Amino acid sequence: MRRVVAHLDLDAFFAAVEENLDPTLRGKPVIVGGGKRGVVATANYIARRYGVHSAMPLVTAHRLCPHGVFVAGNHRLYRDYSRRLMNILGEYSPLVEQVSLDEAYVDLTGTERLFGPVTHTARAIQQRVQEELALSISVGLAGNKLVAKVASDMEKPHGFTVVPHGTEAAFLASLPVERLPGVGPALLRKLRDRGVRTVGDLARVPERLLRLSFGEWGCTLAHAARGEDHRRVESREMVKSISRETTFPDDVGDPEVLESTLIALTEDVCRRLRRRHLEARTVTVKIRYADFVTHTCSRTLTQPRDVDEVFFQEVISLFRRGRTRRYRVRLLGVGVGNLTPRAWQDDLFDQRIPLLRELDLKLDAIREKYGREAVKRGLTAGRR
Ligand SMILES: [Mg+2]
Incomplete structure (x- = not known):
């Protein structure tokens, strides 16, 4: 059966939600972003005409568009809208892959018998999002994820682009x-x-x-x-947690060895997290002593994260507090749970995080290319 994939992407999402909340904002340049030294998370299309775009420092946005309405933003509300969007998409296919708060792939292959021609279905989804969420969404329809994603970006806002099979x-x-x-x-x-x-x-x-x-x-x-892409649309609901553990060949007492092992495990877990486009809110450290007594301790973060640096700190402090026995250690484990799809734009509220993430992604790419041993941070370097 010929595959049909829809890529759906809300238009100026955060700004559009703010306009729903306060209709007097309509027709004005609206810029969502946090703090005095923060960056723009989303600018509506009117603000974009002044050259304002996401990831731009708010100071610059102020200069370009001094009469703009600057809004700090409301994460909880955006997450709620996002959940409602995904619920709508889920009614049309069991294969919905959420990429970020405002973006998802839906595999519509084989839905004709239930819903009629696929283009009608995609139109119906676009219309429902408009009616039920009062949000504009752009749609790309193609034979694979890559082309569908490029297509959804063609005529924003409220775009609808179909790329017929064979014309990719x-x-x-x-x-x-x-x-x-x-x-x-x-x-x-x-x-x-x-x-x-x-x-x-x-x-x-x-x-x-x-x-x-x-x-x-x-x-x-x-x-x-050539417009070819064989990646599947993968529903991510199945992944509930990600963890890694290691058993030492000989039981270890040296805290330095134990902590650098934890760092390596954390790096690995975070890399898996990012590869699946997920963020985690809870982190767990597992310690098994030489006598097989096992302790686990967890902590919940205030916000979901996917950056190594954030988890390093949590893992090490959990370990230092959690290692209450003087026995040598037989096994260490690091796990993350409470997973949600990554919200790229959210992080624009926090300047430090994107830089760290960029570093992490670069390291991930290098590791993938040259193997895991190619890059080690200070703490893990020199082990092994
Ligand atoms: Mg969007």
Whole structure:
């Protein structure tokens, strides 16, 4: 059966919620972002005309758009809206993959018998979101996730773009290459150096050359340029927790060895978390002593997180408080639970976190490319 994937993305989500809350904001430039030194989380489309965009320092936004309405934002409310959106999507398919608070893939393959033609279904979803949540959402419909995502971004706001089967490469060819998800500034520079400006240019580069320049990632790029993507739409509800543990070949008493093991386990858990686009609110440390007595201790964070640095601190302090016996240690474990889909935009409220996350993602990429041993932070370096 031919696959049909919808990518749905709310338009200027936080700002649109604020406009629902206070209709007098409609028609005015609305900028959502936290604190005096914070950054813009979302700007509505009117504010964007003044050059305001997300991740921009609020100070800059103030300068560009001094008469704008600046709103601090309300996470709980956004999460509530997001839940309602996902509930609507869940009525149309069991395969809903939430990517962030305001974005999801829905696999609509085989829904024709229940709901009629897929384009009608996608239209119906768009309309229901408008009616029930009073929010505008853009829709892309295609044979895979990659093309559906590019499509949903084509005519924002309230876009509706269908890419028929077999026309994927032609659809992408004229678009700037940075429209492909995953082509960030660094890669873009390299591609431009090689004369690649559009997706079509990229499709004409022999795959062999891309692989030479970019390794495995080169293959992915070649596939993307042709509009091919074999990733499934994966419902993430199944994942309830992520954990890793290690049993020492010989029982260990040295706190330095124990703590650097915990750091390595935490790195691993956080990497898995990020790979699944999740954030966690609880963190658990498990200590099994030489006599097999096992203790676990947990802590709940005020906000869900996915950054190594945040969990390092929690894990080490849990361990120091939790290691109440003088026995050597046989096993250590680190786990995270209370998982929610990552909310990229949320973190824009907190300046420090995006920087840490960027570092983490870079390290993840390097590890994936060159193996786990390639990068170690101060604390884990020198172990093993
Ligand atoms: Mg959005």
